[in-house]
Amino acid sequence: xxxxxxxxxLEDLLxxxxxxxxxxARWNPKMAPYIYxxxxxxxxxxxxxxxxxxNRAMAALHQCVKNGGRILFVGxxxxxxxxxxxxxxxxxxxYVDHRWLGGTLTNWKTISASLKHFREVEDRVNSADFSSYTxxxxxxxxxxxxxCELALGGIRNMGGLPDMVFLIDANKESIVVKEARKLKIPxxxxxxxxxxxxxxxxxxxxxxxxxxxxxxxxxxxxxxxxSGLQEEFDQKSYDVPNVPDFEPSPAPSVKAKG
Numbered sequence: 454x455x456x457x458x459x460x461x462x463l464e465d466l467l468x469x470x471x472x473x474x475x476x477x478a479r480w481n482p483k484m485a486p487y488i489y490x491x492x493x494x495x496x497x498x499x500x501x502x503x504x505x506x507x508n509r510a511m512a513a514l515h516q517c518v519k520n521g522g523r524i525l526f527v528g529x530x531x532x533x534x535x536x537x538x539x540x541x542x543x544x545x546x547x548y549v550d551h552r553w554l555g556g557t558l559t560n561w562k563t564i565s566a567s568l569k570h571f572r573e574v575e576d577r578v579n580s581a582d583f584s585s586y587t588x589x590x591x592x593x594x595x596x597x598x599x600x601c602e603l604a605l606g607g608i609r610n611m612g613g614l615p616d617m618v619f620l621i622d623a624n625k626e627s628i629v630v631k632e633a634r635k636l637k638i639p640x641x642x643x644x645x646x647x648x649x650x651x652x653x654x655x656x657x658x659x660x661x662x663x664x665x666x667x668x669x670x671x672x673x674x675x676x677x678x679x680s681g682l683q684e685e686f687d688q689k690s691y692d693v694p695n696v697p698d699f700e701p702s703p704a705p706s707v708k709a710k711g
Contacts, residue, residue: 459511459676461504469665472498474646484646487658496646503658510641510655511677514617517639518681519688522616525608526674527629529553532664533621540671541607544678547615548607549629558632561614568609571601614638619674622661623648643670 466472474480474488474496489499518524526548528537534550541548549557557564574597577583583591618633620626623642630652633640642653643661650656660666 459673459680461507461673463500463504465669466500466503466659469660469669470663471503471659471666471669472500473660473663474498479647481647481649483649483651484644484658487644487650488646498646498658498660506655507657507673510657511673513639513655514619514641514674514677515681515684517617518678519684521685523547523611523613524678525549525611525615525618526620526671527553527618527626528621528667528671530622530625530662532662533667536664536668536671537621538607540675544675544682546678547611550607551603553626553629554604555628556632557608558614558629558636558638564605564608567601568605571598571605571609574598574601617641621667621670623650623653623656625661627652641674643667 472489474484476494477491477496478494480488480496484496487499487502489497491497514524524541524544524546526537526541526546527550528534529549529551538548538550554564554567574594578594578598583594586594614636615638617639618629619641620629621643623630623640623644624647626642630640630642634652639655640653641655641657643659644650644653644656645659645661648656648661650658657670659670
């Protein structure tokens with residue numbers, strides 16, 4: 454089955470403001486190859502390149518998921534949180550939508566201990582004898598559970614390191630990028646004109662602040678993941694092991710008496 458990237462048109466990108474970069478004063482010179490022109494002091498992103506690089510990134514993402522890979526969605530800036538969480542849940546993947554805990558990737562052993570604590574607090578709150586605690590103690594447990602949910606809720610079932618990371622705003626999530634690079638985990642990131650695109654494996658030039666643009670990126674990524682999952686399922690469904698033809702053993706010879 455050949456992979457088809459979700460439809461990406463220049464008109465869609467224009468309508469969502471993907472082409473609007475930052476003011477020239479904030480630009481990163483390494484983004485020069487992806488800038489079409491400057492308009493009233495604002496850099497305009499070259500959208501044909503955005504389409505090309507998004508296609509390239511989605512092809513790599515699809516291949517990863519098709520082969521059983523797990524994807525971590527990251528977007529902790531306010532306007533990205535909802536889209537990141539909803540798109541990750543929609544395609545059955547993992548996410549971090551609030552504060553990134555340093556070492557989430559590079560110190561997974563510590564994060565695993567935090568996840569264990571998270572489950573213990575949750576079990577306590579949901580236990581039959583929870584009402585036996587004082588109201589003050591109950592409030593403390595609920596607050597602790599809320600903190601754990603914000604920090605770890607999206608990765609509670611990840612069980613190990615992801616195979617690829619998709620993130621909004623490589624500048625905002627610079628710690629994520631560094632941790633992934635250290636572990637050689639491929640990254641897909643939206644890179645605005647104030648970003649160094651060379652720090653990620655699959656840069657996608659585009660506005661990383663506009664809500665409609667962020668929702669568009671997340672939608673395309675979610676659809677790509679779902680496509681990869683479907684192909685993985687199809688492969689397993691048709692992956693019937695080779696069974697040698699059955700040949701009955703010859704009947705044992707019986708010597709005639711007499």
